[in-house]
Amino acid sequence: MASAKYKKPPQPPPLFTHTPDSLLKDTVRIINQSKALQDRIVKDVSPEHAEFQSVLQPFAQDDDRMSLETHIIGFYQAVSTDAKLRDASTEAEKKMDDFGIEASMREDIFKLVDSVFKKQQDDQKLDPESRRLLEKDHKGYIRMGLGIPAGPKRDRFKEIKKRLSELSITFQKNLNEEQGGMWFAPRELEGVPSDVTGDLKKGDEGTEHAGQLWLTFKYPDLFPVQKYCKNAETRRKVLVANENKCNQNIALFKEALVLRDEAARLLGYPNHATFRIEDKMAKTPKTVDDFLGDLRERLAPGGLKEIEKLKELKKTETGDADKYFLWDHRFYDTLMLERDFQLDQQKIAEYFPLQTSIDGMLKIFEELFGLAFVKLEAEDRNKISETGKGDDMLWHPDVQVFSVWDDEGEGSGFVGYLYLDLHPRDGKYGHAANFNLQPGFITENGTRRYPATALVCNFSKPTPKKPSLLKHDEVVTLFHELGHGIHDLVSRTIYSRFHGTATVRDFVEAPSQMLENWCWTPSQIKALSQHWSHLSPEYSQAWRESAGPDEKQPEASMPDDLIQSIVKTQHVNDALFNLRQLHFGIFDMMVHEPSTHEAIEELDASVKFNQLRHEISKLDGPEAMGEGYAWGNGQATFGHLIGGYDAGYYGYLSSQVYSTDMFYSVFKKDPMNAKEGRRYRHTVLEKGGSQDEMETLKQFLGREPSTEAFYKELGISS
Structure with missing residues (x-):
């Protein structure tokens, strides 16, 4: 990969040496420092003399400084093996959230911000990102209840916001700690x-x-x-048990729905969805509901056709295909891919050892975006760690860390740090996600602060005789999350507030979704692949011991026929996949736009979740066996809707509209076009959330985005 000359970063990496006590002490110190700054500005600056430079800028710079510590303090609860440290992280996050709520509801600060906003509406001296910060902050105070007259209603709003923060933290902690x-x-x-x-x-x-x-x-x-x-029967038991693995979250989820609705109504909105979507690209719930409804109508006939074919396959296997159950789908979908498309997932996985897949992906990003990744081994880490101990840079021995640089064509400058934490363990976040550890921004003295970002995934661990091997869908997942990581690394914003993936939720998935297309491109599949038996003499010997005596060692790269078997299955049972996403999106909207507050109080979220799934996905659950709709509590396992995607899950589908448009318009003919890759990096990824996301899209596409490519890709264009 990159040469040794890149190996001395100008900024040391963050340290992960906290104890439960130090974590809480640091939290109190950070909060006290920030509160002292707020008090000082309120004391020293009157509304008449308030300016961006005396009010907004010092607050933004304080946010920048805080974020260098607070992101890591909150990160421990997702990754630490020490239960006490996870608990301290959870407690610290609650303290920080409570402080954030208090600060964003201070009327004395709002008066200063409001004064700056009114004075500088027509002031052209502010750069566009600072103007955006002013507008977002001003609106933020109003959305935090400062448009409500002081008194019992505002006090109730603050109480709700604090309880919602507590619910979110506890809900996710229950999922992380789940041991079922x-x-x-x-x-x-x-x-x-x-x-x-x-x-x-x-x-x-x-x-x-x-x-x-x-x-x-x-x-x-x-x-x-x-x-x-x-x-x-095993599949049924596992599916039902998995949907009931976190039933302590049922009450938390319901309470969150009721409180969100109450808070929105206190602010004068008809429901929580209207409140949440107002600042997103969609702007109104009607836009979202129309999009989801149209997509559902277009996909439903295809979903029914796919089920009929899968039922035929089930009938050949069991002699009975009266019903097609939720616990049937992954099994017969996999069987169809194997039988009708010669897609052998186990054989394919042999060509995607985790480590070589990572190396291949980083190489793609190097070529496309003008980057260089240097893996920091123990000796390298010892040299650059502030403590002189390289292990202090890691929160777990499994973690890998890379220093990331611009290549010579991009100026050879430092970009940031990339961490990979890829295997499951007790107490760890259970899905795949990208976490910002430290954002990038411009410091008070005008120098650049570089970001650090982490991928947290749950791929199988290697064994002495076999490396960790990825199924193709896991390759797609890894590439997607790396896409978020690259977005986080190459962003160039003035303020941490807008850094990297800090965009509106119905755009944030688009850059990563676009990059998934590389995992379906034959040349890139070939470049990513390497049969595990070619990794080392030891693995070669292990393969030989497991293979038959006359079996010939597979080629080093994946053969073309196997690659074609992957490519031609990209859209097999696609309607059913997207109907599943629609179920999540429509459920999310339905529970966040009730007709009355009483309606949400009376809602049985579990019954609604299962009923909608049956109606939208067309798959049978236990309800088809006479058990009713109260058999499972999938919403209690669904971290997205409690952790920031509330009235926003539709963003996975709407972002796909933008991602498909970008890929088809710019990259489909030549995915490794370095000129376009760099243009994409500088036009889209660098901007983060520092400008209106629709403007970013238009600048890259040279026009308004279109749904045409998205519907064409799904085979449902009108």
Whole structure:
């Protein structure tokens, strides 16, 4: 990859040496410093003399400084193996959120901001990003209740905001700490790959679970069972149990819905969705509802056709296809890909060892965006760590860290730090996500502060005889999250407030979704692939021991016929996949735009979640067996709707409109066009949220975005 000359970054990496005590002490110190600044500005600056430079700018610079510590303080709850440190992180985040709510509801500060806003509406001296900061901050105070007259209603609003913060933190903590699972006899897991069952915990001899295997609800266990287990009853049990794994979140979710609706009505909005969408690209719930409704209407016929084909396959297997169940879908979808499209997922995974896939992806980003990634080994880390101990830069021994640079064509400057935390462990965040650890911004003395960003995923661990191998959908997931990481790294904004992925929620997924297309491009699949038996002499020997005596060692790169089997399945059962996304999006909108407050108080969210899934996805759940709709509580496992995507999950689908438009218009003919890659980097990724996202899109596309490519890609264009 990059040469050694890139290896001395101008800025040391962050440290992960906190203890539970230090975490809380740091939190109190940060809060006290920020509060002192607020008090000082209120004391020293009158509304008559308030200017951007005396009010907004010092507050923004304080936010910049705080973010260098607060993001990491809150990050521990997602990744630390120390339960006490996770608890301290959770407590610290609650303290920071409470302080943030108090600060954003200070009337004395709002008077200063309001004065600056009124004075500088027509002031051309402010640069565009500072003007955007002023407008967003001014609106933010109003949205935090300062448009409500002081008194009981405003006090109630503050109380609601604090409780909502608490609910969100507790909900996600419950998901992170979830330790559930089920015991199964090996015969009940027939069809599940041996590299999965071989890693499962075994019941102790002499106990009731002797000879049984413990299956957790973590992705590396859950998905292979849903895809490969031949026993339908096992698949049913696992699906139902997984939907009930965090039932302590049911009440938290319902309380959040009721409080969000009450808060929106206190502000004068008819519902929470109207409040949330006002500042997004869609602007109104009607725009969102029309988009989702139109998409549902277009996709429904295709979904029914796909189910009929899958039912035929089920009938050939079982002789009975009266129903097509939720726990059938991943299994028969996988079987169809194998039988009708010769897609052998296990064989494909052999060509995607995790580490070489990462190296290949970083190489793509190097060529496309003019970057260079340098993996920092122990010796390198020792040299640049502020403590002289390289391990102080990591929160867990599994973590990899890279220094990231511009290549020579881009000026050879430092870009930031990229961390990869890729395997599951107890107490860790259970999905795949990108976390900003430290944002980039321009410091008070005009120098650049460089970002640090982390990918947190849950791919299977390597064993002594086999590396961690990725299914193709996991390759897509990794590339997607790396896309967020690159967005975070290459952003160039004045303020941390707008850095990287800090865009509106119905745009933030678009850059990463666009990059997923590289995972379906034959030349890039070939470039990413390397058969695991070619990684080392030890792995070569291990492969030889597991293969038949006459079996020839596979080619180093994935053969073309296997690549074609991937490419031609990109849109197989696509309608059903998108109907699943529509179920989430429509449920999200429905629970956030009730007709009355009483309607949301009376709502049974579990019944509504399952009923909508049945109606939209067309798949049968236990309700089709006479069990009613109260059999599971999927919303209680759905972190998105409590963690920032409330009245915003539609963004995954609307962002796809933008991402498909960008790819088709600019990259489809030549995905590795370095000139366009750099233009994309500078026009879209660098901007972060520092300007209106629609303006960013128009600048890149040279026109208004269009839905044409999106509908064409789905095969449902009118």
